Amino acid sequence: MMKKLLSFLFLYFFTVAFGQLHQPVDTADYTQRKDFLTYFSFNTESLIKKSKSDYSGKRGNELSKIYKEFAKEFEKKVKDKDFVFNSIFNVKIKSLIERLRKNNPQIPQNLKILIAKDNTPNAYCFADGTFVINIGLFNWLNNDDQLAAVISHELGHKISDHTLKAFLDIIDQNQTDKIVVQNIKSTKENRNEKAFDLFKNRVYKKGAENRKQEMQADSIGYIVFKNSDFKKTEFINTLKRLEDFDTISPRELKLETYKKYFNLPKQEFKDKWLKKEDFSLYNYSHYKEKLNKDSLKSHPEMVLRINNLKKIFPELKTEAADEKATESYAVLKKTARMETLPDFYHSEDYGVGIYASLQFLQDGEEEDYYKSWLGKCFSKIYEARKNYNLNRYLDRVDPKNQSESYQQFLNFMWNLSLDEIKTIADYYQTKKS
Structure with missing residues (x-):
């Protein structure tokens, strides 16, 4: 699930809002x-x-x-x-x-x-x-x-x-x-x-x-x-784009966003939902690494790949800005962005789906569309919590491998009671556009 989360975070970073109805x-x-x-x-x-x-x-x-x-x-x-x-x-x-x-x-x-x-x-x-x-x-x-x-x-x-x-x-x-x-x-x-x-x-x-x-x-x-x-220069620009995917830091989900979307008519927001687990006493440096991470990588660093191509093909040493997207590609890009939530839902990544919906809502994108996905994902989280298999759809907090923002989100989700989850799910599933 972490791979799906990181994919969303990085894809989200460099995109802009689209004010159009989505055709699935x-x-x-x-x-x-x-x-x-x-x-x-x-x-x-x-x-x-x-x-x-x-x-x-x-x-x-x-x-x-x-x-x-x-x-x-x-x-x-x-x-x-x-x-x-x-x-x-x-x-x-x-x-x-x-x-x-x-x-x-x-x-x-x-x-x-x-x-x-x-x-x-x-x-x-x-x-x-x-x-x-x-x-x-x-x-x-x-x-x-x-x-x-x-x-x-x-x-x-x-x-x-x-x-x-x-x-x-x-x-x-x-x-x-x-x-x-x-x-x-x-x-x-x-x-x-x-x-x-x-x-x-x-x-x-x-x-x-x-x-x-x-x-x-x-x-x-x-x-x-x-x-x-x-x-020709777009071949190098492509590798640079993929390098960005490997290196960009995730965006933060603000605390105000939680209070905005979870202070409901039938359920006021509770500050205790944001309480975090204390991992300060855990010694993460205790583990002695036995494997060299660089030796485990299956893909060479993008810088090495780019330099190797420039060495073999001298014409690639000349750099240029990205080409402007054609109209047909711009449509694809918009459609792919709007498919983010349906894809998370299809793969049963409901926790990441909620986090993604909140990120989109935080920037005011297609509010009715992402609120509806918030309701769908919360409904699945409710079913999972009721059936005692929530771990399958929602990560546990892992300070060593998760951003502060995602840890806060997971704490919030695990702090909700079964009835509180149901109230949120019902509200966003029945809310009129």
């Missing part, structure tokens, strides 16, 4: 989902047959298992409507891929595009050619060229068969580790230390390989990008 993304896509599942099942079977043909013995069998397990999990997500098939987002991505394909015949023809109901600005491409773009990416980036840059990067992964190579590395490393584990079991001294060293080396090696692949995807992706009619 059309989810009446049963036929498209059914057709995709048929296509995806066929492609999975083809991958399994090819893996057994190309890699004999244990390698081929293990690769087949990986494809089967992944397909089962992914098909479940499709059936649960985690993706959008019939939307303006799909149309935009298809048009950008066609622009990239004009001068890049190496781009596969069998790409299938899915739009994920996820507010994180991310994209990924699977071994079978399935292309997933998160809705959050449309909100975070500034124009068509930047979106095309992300697509080009993912095409770099696809063209280089990085997914397949990663799976094969896992299989080979598993075999090596089994031998090492047997050797550890046969010894009597320092078993725990040797086992941890095995785990640490495995994690570090995976991180190093992933970082190498990211650099390769940048280079190949940029070649695809520059062969098209997009502005």
